[in-house]
Structure formats: structure tokens, C-alpha cells
């Protein structure tokens with residue numbers, strides 16, 4: 383529908399949209415809609431389509447084709463640009479993930495429009511849209527606006543209020559016939575990461591972060607144990623990553639992942655500006671550090687000045703006790 | 708093989724930034740400028756490709772004001788052969804698409820087989836220029852690469868692209884655009900000889916007109932720039948570890964409702 387808010391679906395590669403889509407669809411509705419999902423996949427599931435409807439999509443544009451997986455910009459962009467030219471959406475929104483960041487940038491170039499990447503707020507200004515983005519290592523906020531529609535933006539996960547899932551609501555599924563170009567890039571293999579059994583860092587509602595104060599790679603088990611109990615992801619500072627204690631994908635900060643969980647707890651992390659750049663939009667920040675002067679206490683909501691090797695086991699014990707109740 | 712590396716000069720994260728008087732840009736007085744860290748990974752990788760092949764040329768390019776020449780000098784000191792400085796008032800504060808179009812015009816003049824950039828510049832963190840450059844050129848592109856090997860004939864490149872939950876290994880035909888993620892390599896420090904040598908290397912200045920760029924209207928503009936609202940003051944929980952932890956957990960559940 384002309385003037386619609388399209389939400390590009392990020393899925394689990396097994397036919398289900400990720401839960402971050404509730405946030406994107408919820409925001410599109412809050413901005414006034416009409417809310418439509420755009421799903422490019424090799425295989426969508428009935429449950430997945432239902433889920434999008436439950437989260438408020440009135441229509442799903444479904445592009446289902448074996449060539450669409452894995453994601454390749456050169457394959458995804460042409461059909462979406464073709465559809466956008468026909469349907470004239472007002473905005474195209476996507477969650478921040480590694481592939482959506484690239485896809486939305488390429489799409490913006492193809493459509494000749496602006497892109498507001500990694501937005502933390504969106505607001506309507508008449509017919510226009512204004513996006514708020516953290517810049518300069520999160521020290522400043524920049525408000526940006528577009529010269530013309532469609533307004534393209536990627537949304538930082540865990541920041542926008544998710545739509546409540548409504549049972550029984552469903553979306554009309556439309557399968558437009560579009561040309562899917564052959565890929566130039568060939569997939570050789572996909573190397574899966576060893577699963578930690580804990581949530582993904584950028585998606586987790588609770589993140590435990592271990593810094594140089596962890597003293598060595600062998601000690602992260604205490605954070606993983608606590609993480610297992612409260613459903614938290616375990617991340618690290620660059621000092622810990624550069625020491626080889628944790629793989630790079632666990633690094634939080636300016637040269638690592640940007641996270642915005644409901645709860646961030648730093649253990650033996652000093653709070654360098656580059657670390658803060660990746661976590662300062664967390665809702666609640668807890669710091670545990672031996673040094674009362676550590677800069678992280680300046681942005682922490684709660685702090686304990688103490689030895690993490692005493693605090694972490696106590697936390698684990700306390701949460702275990704509460705769970706058993 | 709000719710490789711072009713697109714870099715950006717950004718404020719050092721450690722320096723304080725203030726909003727300027729126009730409320731749209733930062734106040735640049737007293738700022739220390741650096742090459743954006745991700746771009747250093749891109750420069751390093753380009754130099755390694757050249758060194759491994761025993762021949763080739765690495766050209767650094769930036770779109771930026773006069774001061775950006777210093778950033779180009781740093782890349783020359785690291786080992787780039789020459790540099791191109793697109794320096795035009797019409798491009799000051801350009802959005803990512805305009806920058807990508809300017810770079811695409813440079814690419815057309817230089818005809819490299821590979822373009823490398825950082826995954827994002829750490830000033831505005833938009834992370835879009837590399838992918839947009841690929842789109843404007845109609846080239847394949849892989850973002851956030853953690854590993855890379857160019858084949859012996861310089862016809863294809865094999866890359867590892869970081870995605871959630873793993874690494875996807877792709878083979879791309881050249882020419883292509885790649886954007887560097889941390890973990891790709893460890894950038895070298897310029898040697899004294901490198902720094903001295905950099906002074907003699909060529910930096911070519913280009914204007915928008917030299918690149919045949921028409922009217923430059925931004926698609927995205929900044930309406931305001933403001934300081935981050937301060938977080939409410941925090942609370943240090945005192946007491947024996949055991950009691951402090953109990954109180955922390957209670958506060959997280961009952962006061963902050965964070966868990």
C-alpha cells in the first residue's frame with residue numbers, strides 16, 4: 383500500500399522471524415503505519431507468517447526463493463527496489479544486524495534516498511520523520527531527517543517498545559512476482575560458532591561483561607554459570623579480547639558490538655570511553671569493581687566496590703535461591 | 708594489482724567533543740584527529756595483499772577538508788604508495804550517499820581491482836559508505852570481513868563475513884568492495900623511515916568538478932546535535948559482600964524492575 387511502513391524481516395534462517403521484529407513492527411505502528419512486513423527468505427513458515435500478523439503486520443510481502451539465502455546484497459536489492467518503485471512505501475525499517483546494516487545501505491543507494499543507521503528513536507514531524515542516533519562514541523545525539531521518501535532506517539535492538547503479540551490477528555500474504563538476479567558471490571561454507579547455550583550478545587535482555595579484572599580465560603565460567611541462571615549473554619571488554627581470553631565476537635564497545643540490554647553488569651571493567659560507546663544506552667547499568675575510582679561508576683545505576691571473585695558467586699547463590707522459591 | 712583504500716579522519720575517541728554553535732556540527736577546537744580505527748584495518752590488509760603478491764599499488768583516498776591530509780599522510784607512512792584527497796567545500800558534511808558517489812567517481816578514474824574500507828567511521832557510526840559505493844559501482848560487496856585471500860590471478864577474493872552466530876565464507880569476483888571488521892589483522896605502526904618517506908609521496912587534490920559530480924544535494928541532513936542527557940546519579944551499595952549482593956538483587960528486582 384502506498385505510504386506504508388515496511389519492516390524488513392530478520393529471521394532465524396529456519397523460517398521464523400526473530401523477536402526483535404516485534405520492536406520494529408511495534409515502532410512502525412506507533413508511528414502511525416500502515417504496518418507491512420517485507421520478508422526475503424528461502425523458506426518462510428506458516429507459524430512465522432502468523433507471528434508477523436500477531437505483531438501487527440497487516441500485510442506480508444513475501445519474497446520466497448532459494449537464491450535469497452544466504453543474504454547477498456546484490457541479490458536482495460534489485461527485487462526490493464523494484465517493489466518499492468511500484469508500491470511507494472513511506473518508510474523502510476529494519477533491525478540492526480550485520481546483514482541488515484549492509485542491505486539497507488545498498489538499498490538506500492539504489493533508491494537514491496537517505497539512511498539513518500542504528501537509530502534509537504524515531505518521531506513524526508508532520509509528513510516527515512526524524513531519527514535520533516548516538517554519534518561520537520555515544521557522547522552526542524544527532525537528529526536527522528530525510529530529503530525524500532522512502533525514509534530508510536535501521537533500529538538498535540532492545541531500545542524500541544515491542545508490539546504485544548495478539549493471537550488471532552493475521553496478515554494478508556502477498557507474493558509479488560519479481561526478478562531475482564543470479565548471485566555473483568558464491569557461498570563456500572558457513573562456520574557456525576560453538577554455541578554457548580546463552581543468548582546472542584546483541585539480542586540478550588541481560589548482559590554480563592567481564593573485563594581485564596577477570597584475570598584469565600578460565601574464570602569466565604563463573605559468569606557463564608550466572609548467565610545460565612538468569613538467561614544472560616556473556617560479553618567482554620577489548621582488553622580481555624585482545625589478551626585472547628574471549629573471541630572477538632564477544633567484544634562490547636566501539637570496535638566490537640553495540641548492545642542495549644535491559645540490564646548490563648560489568649565485572650572488572652574499568653569503563654573506558656570506547657567500552658561505554660558500546661553499552662551506554664543500556665537501561666540499567668551495574669558495575670562491580672575493586673577500584674572505587676573506576677570511571678564505570680560514573681554511569682552505573684548501582685555499584686559494588688569489591689572483588690568480583692567474591693561478588694559473582696554470591697550473585698549466583700542469591701539468584702539460585704530466588705529461583706528455587 | 709591496484710587496491711584503493713577509502714579512509715576517514717575522525718576525532719580521537721579519547722578527546723572530549725562539544726556541540727558547535729550551529730547545533731549541527733561539533734566544535735572542532737582542541738580536537739585530536741586520527742584515522743578511523745576500522746580504516747586502519749583496511750589499510751593494513753591492502754598492504755599485506757601487496758606484500759604477499761610482491762607487486763601492486765595501494766592508493767589511499769579520502770573525502771574531507773584540509774585537515775584530512777594529515778590522515779592521508781598517516782596511511783602513506785604506513786606504506787600506501789600515494790593518496791587522493793577529494794577536498795571541496797561542496798562536500799563538507801556530505802551524507803554517506805554523496806560520499807559514496809564521490810568515491811565511485813574516483814574509482815572510475817583509478818580503476819582498481821579491489822576497494823577496501825573500514826566497517827564504519829567512528830564519528831557518525833553510519834557504516835554505510837562501503838556498501839553504498841558497491842551499489843553505485845554495481846560491484847559485489849562483503850561487509851564486516853574477518854579474513855581475506857585474493858587468488859593468484861587476482862580474479863577472485865575469498866572472504867569470511869561476520870554474521871550473527873557464525874562466519875560466512877564467500878568467493879567474490881573482482882573487482883569488489885570489502886569492509887574490514889576488527890579481527891582482520893593487527894595494523895602496523897609507521898616506522899620512522901615510513902614517516903620520512905611519506906613526506907615525498909604524492910597526494911593528489913581533486914575538486915567535485917574534477918570528478919564530474921553534478922549538484923550535490925544531501926538525502927539525509929542533521930537537524931540538531933545535542934549532548935547525551937546525563938544519567939541519574941547512581942548508588943554505591945555498601946556493606947559486607949553478602950549483604951551488598953542481597954540488596955543489589957532486591958534493588959534490581961523491586962526498584963529498577965530490571966530482572
Ligand SMILES: Cc1cc2nc3c(=O)[nH]c(=O)nc-3n(C[C@H](O)[C@H](O)[C@H](O)COP(=O)(O)OP(=O)(O)OC[C@H]3O[C@@H](n4cnc5c(N)ncnc54)[C@H](O)[C@@H]3O)c2cc1C
Pocket residue numbers: 592593594595596618619620621622633634635636637638649650651652653654655656657660670671672673676688689690691744
Ligand atoms: C581505537 C580503540 C578502540 C577501542 N575499542 C574498544 C572496544 O570496542 N571495547 C572495549 O572494551 N575497549 C576498547 N578499547 C580499549 C579501551 O580503551 C580500554 O583499554 C579497555 O576497554 C579496557 O578494558 P578493561 O576495562 O577490561 O581493562 P582495564 O581498564 O585494565 O580495567 C580492569 C578493571 O578491573 C578492575 N579489577 C581488577 N581486578 C578486579 C577484581 N578482582 N574484582 C573487581 N575488579 C577488578 C580494575 O580495578 C580495573 O578497573 C579501544 C581502544 C582504542 C584505542
